[in-house]
Amino acid sequence: MTETTERPAEERTYEAVIGLEFHVHLATKTKMFCGCRVTYGDEPNTHTCPVCLGHPGALPVINERALELGATAGLALNCTVNERSVFARKNYFYPDLPKGYQISQYDEPICTGGYIEVPVGEGTERVGITRLHLEEDAAKNVHVGESGRMHGSTASLIDFNRGGTPLMEIVTEPDITSPEAARATANALKEVLRAVGVSEADMEKGQLRCDANVSIRNPDGSFGTKTELKNMNSFRFVERGLARELERQREILASGGRVEQATMHYDPERDEVYPLRSKEEAHDYRYFPEPDLLPALHPPEWVEGLRQRMPELPEDRRRRFESEYGLSAYDARVLASDRPLAEFYEAVAKEADPKQAANWTSGDLRALLNDSGTPVEESKVTPERLAGIIALVGDGTVSRSAAKTVLAEVFRTGEEPRAVVEREGLAQTDSDELSGILDGVIAQNPEEAERVRGGEKKVLGFLVGQAMKATRGKADGGRVREILLEKLGS
Numbered sequence: 001m002t003e004t005t006e007r008p009a010e011e012r013t014y015e016a017v018i019g020l021e022f023h024v025h026l027a028t029k030t031k032m033f034c035g036c037r038v039t040y041g042d043e044p045n046t047h048t049c050p051v052c053l054g055h056p057g058a059l060p061v062i063n064e065r066a067l068e069l070g071a072t073a074g075l076a077l078n079c080t081v082n083e084r085s086v087f088a089r090k091n092y093f094y095p096d097l098p099k100g101y102q103i104s105q106y107d108e109p110i111c112t113g114g115y116i117e118v119p120v121g122e123g124t125e126r127v128g129i130t131r132l133h134l135e136e137d138a139a140k141n142v143h144v145g146e147s148g149r150m151h152g153s154t155a156s157l158i159d160f161n162r163g164g165t166p167l168m169e170i171v172t173e174p175d176i177t178s179p180e181a182a183r184a185t186a187n188a189l190k191e192v193l194r195a196v197g198v199s200e201a202d203m204e205k206g207q208l209r210c211d212a213n214v215s216i217r218n219p220d221g222s223f224g225t226k227t228e229l230k231n232m233n234s235f236r237f238v239e240r241g242l243a244r245e246l247e248r249q250r251e252i253l254a255s256g257g258r259v260e261q262a263t264m265h266y267d268p269e270r271d272e273v274y275p276l277r278s279k280e281e282a283h284d285y286r287y288f289p290e291p292d293l294l295p296a297l298h299p300p301e302w303v304e305g306l307r308q309r310m311p312e313l314p315e316d317r318r319r320r321f322e323s324e325y326g327l328s329a330y331d332a333r334v335l336a337s338d339r340p341l342a343e344f345y346e347a348v349a350k351e352a353d354p355k356q357a358a359n360w361t362s363g364d365l366r367a368l369l370n371d372s373g374t375p376v377e378e379s380k381v382t383p384e385r386l387a388g389i390i391a392l393v394g395d396g397t398v399s400r401s402a403a404k405t406v407l408a409e410v411f412r413t414g415e416e417p418r419a420v421v422e423r424e425g426l427a428q429t430d431s432d433e434l435s436g437i438l439d440g441v442i443a444q445n446p447e448e449a450e451r452v453r454g455g456e457k458k459v460l461g462f463l464v465g466q467a468m469k470a471t472r473g474k475a476d477g478g479r480v481r482e483i484l485l486e487k488l489g490s
Helices: 065-075 179-193 234-252 298-307 314-325 329-336 339-349 354-372 384-392 402-412 417-424 431-444 446-453 458-469 477-487
Strands: 017-027 089-093 102-107 115-119 123-136 138-144 156-161 166-172 208-216 229-232 262-265 272-278
Touching: 017 179, 017 477, 065 123, 065 298, 089 314, 102 123, 115 179, 123 179, 179 208, 179 234, 179 314, 179 402, 208 234, 229 234, 234 262, 234 272, 314 329, 314 339, 314 354, 329 339, 339 354, 339 384, 339 431, 354 384, 354 402, 384 402, 384 417, 384 477, 431 446, 431 477, 446 458, 458 477
Parallel strands: 229 262
Antiparallel strands: 017 166, 017 208, 089 102, 115 123, 123 166, 138 156, 208 229, 262 272
16 A cells, blocks of 8 residues: 655655764773673684673673763763763663673663764754763674675674673764765764774774664655664765665655655665664663663763863864964865874974975875875874975975875885985986986977977976986976976977
8 A cells, every 4th residue: 555645746855864873882991881801803702701691690880981981972072961871771682682681771871962063065064963872782793604694694603702892872863964964974973983082983893883764854844754774884885875775765755655664774785775674663672770780970070070181173173273274174174084193294284384294194195094004103104204205395305206205115114204315316406407308308309399389388298297207206397397498488
């Protein structure tokens, strides 16, 4: 049975309504309710105890550090940190949950309200935060088979090392209106969490997972029936999965049908979405207060202490980089989005021109870091060495192109920049030598030289390229161009 829409399909706007849910591992050394170590990549089932395995009579104890990190995240997201929070039992049966319930927070979470500023175009948009609560993670299911998923697997194994890891769930308001804005929101949230040190938020390690609730707004302005997209393991897949689900919902509504509430799965290989199961409601979990734990108290003076220790947030740092160093909005955003990179840049800017420091840090160095997967704090290019490279260009010792070669060698070996220049013979050609080289280039390319004399300036690029080849990239391209124009009388 289908249900017709209130107005013709061709008149409908199909405005998207999107809310995101993030599950984030907190950067603690031990689990949420026991003393087992939190690790990644260790042998399965080597960090467990009676508490996280749900043995009868084993009692949980709240990890105080997890409370601190959860409240810190809430403050960074402009939330209210409530004076008390209560843990509850969320009941459901699944192999990765040995107790038969998950200890979570329900009607009295640690944080409520709040917002995050999301970069969109040249400005920002505000996305509301509904709540932030703490819970324990479930164990990790490993499905044996080519797909790596339950469907089509021959067996499922369980690693309880992850079970009990401190987890923070952050739920946004349905303020997001496009898949692209959803991806931007996820990136902005990740930057904030990393900036304040509450989580590494590494999706490859499962430290950050994202689900999305999506619907099409009804003609009267009310929300339509929502579906949930789960278990998307990259922000790119979040964007693509939402795009496919919105297409599916629009096609249903355009044909006069009705969207059914369901949990959907996005298959990145097929670029398709399909239903997993009907969507659970809160009452399906039969929440009730955890009888083995007292309420957690968060007095105002404790919260204020956390606020005072809060590091600079990415948006504040971005604005400061623009005003203090005169950076463009783009460069400031790139540098401010990653705390270690921002700190590296500021160290370079103390010894070199801030704009040149930004160009080299956000451009050439960042490309080397990304290509090699090297964190900036582990790079052999120290702030002092990058400032030294900038100085070599500034005083004319090397050209910009030669300096890129110097940077690559310093990145590889950790040598001092001047030592690389001397070893590789990268110092710029002096004026007399350069003049002679350019005379030779003109003599070897008479036809092109004559075309430049005749006003074909685009041919000049060919001659510049020949000159740079002859000098092995040691000459400054701008200076080469200038001298060639003088010699050709153009």
